[in-house]
Amino acid sequence: MTDTPQNKPAPFHIVFLLFDGITQLDFTGPAQFLARMPGAVVHTAAKALQPIQTDSGFAMLPNTSLADCPQANLLCVPGGFGTRDVMQDAETLQFLRDQADKAQYITSVCTGSLALGAAGLLDGKRATSHWAYTSLLEKLGATYEPARVVKDGNVITAGGVTSGIDFALTIIAEISGQQFAEAVQLGLEYDPHPPFNSGNPSVADPKLVQLLNDRNYGDVLKELQKVIDAS
Template structure:
């Protein structure tokens, strides 16, 4: 008779305006870890509107959510509403106090910062918003995944998959993580070398900033605390 693995509770915060791949990417990988139990939590049980034209229904609210072993905050344009919501920030603080890992993908790191969880930590975020990390006393580190103690932050969107594999390797071992990577055929060979501003055409970077990010950045700067030296 074999013993079942101890449950490992993975809690993803959901909110309107979430970038669904920030959540679904790492969730797909982390769910294959031994003992993994994935919980999707929101302030209330209602369909959560994603940035992709479909909704996700959370399976619990803040009150019913179990204690996370791994807490993850995805990002998206709805992050600004998370930052402004006192109940959500308190939920993150309460969960973080008992979590083995506290993590984020993309602009989810800004929510961790607003909850006071990044002070004195190295962290990353989506490339368009990394300048905001210093508002929370964090130091930006240019990497797809940054681990500082039990805080793990991932860069923009697809970096969440790298984050998930990093966690799987630490908990279940590199060989198991490699097996998950193989099973899900994560072998990225993009057709264009434009996945990061360092490698992309500067004109494209400027266009994206102006079209997609500058207005959101300005809004966030207005609601975040003053810069920390």
């Protein structure tokens, strides 16, 4: 980023799309990190200025409507079970297209990549998503790449939920340098040492993977498939 004549960093506008059914950590995780970049201005955009219900039992209040949202330098679409409605909402999809047209970075976390795909923003791109839904990326014009963060040109997609923090650090390093990104990581003490080795289907007990698919993800996958097929 360049500095202004007053030697202050130029504003870097970060726009997060908010919607009912959002997985709040998809948004709050990367937002906590990205907000520490010099010049960062975070905008939380929704269709209306009213509380957005998260999947964690509490609501968040956006600070701008889609209509009044400034142009993003970085556009980010979080995921969540509400992604299905986003993928069918013409106004929101057009907002994503309009923002992406001039954005420096087009990004997503978790199933937010499916919304990017529904808006036609993943055509010919390598991308990722939450592990339970990666099979849908090909139907949206993308090529699935198994990684926590996938960068293809100015399109950067993160895997499920906590991958958003890795994505944020990747962006910070590219814009502000690795040393600054490392300082942010240290300041926020991002030093994960999970108590269990089950954070990805490649290492988790296959029975656990099947259980989650049966209880949580299988029906949603079918619903999302119907949305894509109908589009």
